[in-house]
Amino acid sequence: xxxxxxxxxxxxxxxxxxxxxxxxxxxxxxxxxxxxxxxxxxxxxxxxxxxxxxxxxxxxxxxxxxxxxxxxxxxxxxxxxxxxxxxx
Amino acid sequence: xxxxxxxxxxxxxxxxxxxxxxxxxxxxxxxxxxxxxxxxxxxxxxxxxxxxxxxxxxxxxxxxxxxxxxxxxxxxxxxxxxxxxxxxxxxxxxxxxxxxxxxxxxxxxxxxxxxxxxxxxxxxxxxxxxxxxxxxxxxxxxxxxxxxxxxxxxxxxxxxxxxxxxxxxxxxxxxxxxxxxxxxxxxxxxxxxxxxxxxxxxxxx
Numbered sequence: 001x002x003x004x005x006x007x008x009x010x011x012x013x014x015x016x017x018x019x020x021x022x023x024x025x026x027x028x029x030x031x032x033x034x035x036x037x038x039x040x041x042x043x044x045x046x047x048x049x050x051x052x053x054x055x056x057x058x059x060x061x062x063x064x065x066x067x068x069x070x071x072x073x074x075x076x077x078x079x080x081x082x083x084x085x086x087x088x
Numbered sequence: 089x090x091x092x093x094x095x096x097x098x099x100x101x102x103x104x105x106x107x108x109x110x111x112x113x114x115x116x117x118x119x120x121x122x123x124x125x126x127x128x129x130x131x132x133x134x135x136x137x138x139x140x141x142x143x144x145x146x147x148x149x150x151x152x153x154x155x156x157x158x159x160x161x162x163x164x165x166x167x168x169x170x171x172x173x174x175x176x177x178x179x180x181x182x183x184x185x186x187x188x189x190x191x192x193x194x195x196x197x198x199x200x201x202x203x204x205x206x207x208x209x210x211x212x213x214x215x216x217x218x219x220x221x222x223x224x225x226x227x228x229x230x231x232x233x234x235x236x237x238x239x240x241x242x243x244x245x246x247x248x249x250x251x252x253x254x255x256x257x258x259x260x261x262x263x264x265x266x267x268x269x270x271x272x273x274x275x276x277x278x279x280x281x282x283x284x285x286x287x288x289x290x291x292x293x
Contacts, residue, residue, distance in 0.1 A: 001163065001284045001285055002163075002256075002259060002284070002285060004159075005159050005160060005162075005163035006160055006163050006164075006255070008156055008160075009156040009157060009159050009160025009161075009163065010160060011156070012153040012154070012156040012157045012160070013156075013157045013160050013161075019153055019156075022152070022153065036152065036153070037150075038150035038152055039152055041093045041096060041099070042093065043152060043155055043156055043159055044093075044096060044099055044100075044143075044147055044155065045093040045094075045099060046159050046162075046163075047099070047103050047140055047143050047159065047162065048099065048102055048103050048106060050159070050162050050163060050166045051103070051106050051136060051137075051140050051162065051166070052106065053166055053170060053266070053270065053285075054132075054133065054136055054165075054166045054169050054170065055106065055109060055110075055133070056270050057169070057170055057173050057266060057270065058129060058133055058169075058173075060173075061126070061129060062129075062130070062133075064113050065109060066109070069109065070106065070109060073102045073103075073105050073106050073109075074102070074106075076094070076098065076101075076102035076105075077094070077098075077099045077102035077103055077106070078093065078094070078099075079092055079093050079094050
């Protein structure tokens with residue numbers, strides 16, 4: 001999660017030149033600057049797992065957090081669950 | 089789309105339900121004698137909840153770059169939270185120290201603009217208290233160093249043990265500690281697996 005969340009996010013946060021690439025497209029004899037199209041869903045898929053980690057850790061103190069509910073929602077937010085060999 | 093993730097709508101619905109896990113408990117009241125960690129742990133969760141809710145708004149607008157900025161913020165919030173939660177009794181004070189250091193930097197920057205920009209951020213007493221708690225003190229100037237403060241050289245950085253470590257260092261420690269204690273999230277090897285807050289060796293670069 002470090003690369004897509006922190007490294008890639010740093011470009012947008014700090015005004016890096018690379019963050020402007022989605023605004024540019026090239027035609028045969030010119031460039032066009034326009035509103036960027038939405039790209040990969042990877043970045044949006046990070047939201048649930050990141051928040052889920054915090055909630056599951058907090059559940060060690062806060063009994064109002066249902067760990068099972070959080071895990072189920074993280075699974076829905078990120079796709080099919082991958083079997084953990086340690087859990088088997 | 090060839091990525092393995094659910095549709096944006098499905099992700100948003102699940103993330104909204106995660107938001108509701110916290111929202112439905114608010115306001116949360118704690119006794120006056122509760123520990124500092126109890127107060128700020130809960131406040132940090134609500135802050136993260138706000139960030140996730142803002143991300144949901146951006147998701148609906150296809151604002152990927154603003155989403156990246158907020159995901160990075162969420163990442164740092166989660167990493168900091170996970171790192172302090174390893175040993176709150178000892179680490180919460182480094183969170184406090186980090187806050188004091190940021191406030192002191194704000195105070196010093198504001199002071200450069202002079203009184204025309206309003207009252208000082210911190211009083212003289214608060215500056216002295218913050219410096220003492222951060223291990224910042226006046227030291228005799230060396231013969232080779234010039235200094236604006238009239239012959240006295242100030243330590244410019246707090247002692248490392250009094251503020252938060254770099255985010256990559258916190259992430260590495262959080263991965264190491266929580267990956268054997270937190271079960272049921274995607275395992276290592278999955279693109280969103282845990283541990284996965286930081287790849288091995290990044291913090292030592």
